Amino acid sequence: MDADQLLELIKTRRSVRRFAAEAPEAGQVAMILEAGRWAPSGQNNQPWRFVVVADAQTRGRLAQLTHYGKIIENAPLCIGVFSHKPSQYHQIKDAQAVGACLQNMLLMAHALGLGAVWLGEILKNAEQARQVLGLSDDLELMAVVALGRPAGPAKATERLELSELVAESYPAQP
Known part of the structure; x- marks a missing residue:
């Protein structure tokens, strides 16, 4: 793949x-997780942890924790993305990672012809989501990714024009 x-x-x-009802293949899910694993992180602490949720009943319980529950219910699969507290060294840097x-x-989901959405509104009930999944308090929910074949x-x-987003260039460009 070139830059263009x-x-x-x-x-x-x-x-x-x-999403369509058909679930992504296991190999596709593995590639998506692998892409996440290779993200940059400060001090290479790799604070992310993943929970793949394919079970409809569990997705239904998670769906009750967010205004966007229909998305979670209708996705054939969701991935909970967590920050591993013992691996953290700086809250902002770890959130950026x-x-x-x-x-x-x-991006990997898109490259595989799948559809996905990053859901953050569920964070208002992050503790309940962690409990639904039966996870230790070492894990802090950062997002849920709903995943499947686009319906x-x-x-x-x-998008704003680039000229509206660049505050200043140094040295100043002519």
Whole structure:
């Protein structure tokens, strides 16, 4: 893949919220987790941990913890992404690392022809989600990724122009 192809992959990735019933293949899920595993992290602490949730009943219990529960219920699979507290060294740096991990996962899902969406609103009930999954308090929920085959095209969103996002260039460009 060259730089233009990579940029096109990034530009065409969408947040998919409607899924077909068919679950992703185990090998595809493994590749998505592997992509997340290779994200950068401060001091290479790799604070992320994953919980793959394929069971419909468990997804239903997680769905009750968020306004976006229908997405979780209708996805054939979800991945809980957690920060491993004993591995953390700096709250902001570790949150940034998990964000990079999530982006890698979303891009890999897209490259595999799958759809995914990063759900964060469930964080208001992070403790209950951890309990639903039967996890130790060493793990802090950072996001849930709903994953599956898209049920249709996802809506494209507008982006600000680059000139609106660059505050200043140093040295100043002519």
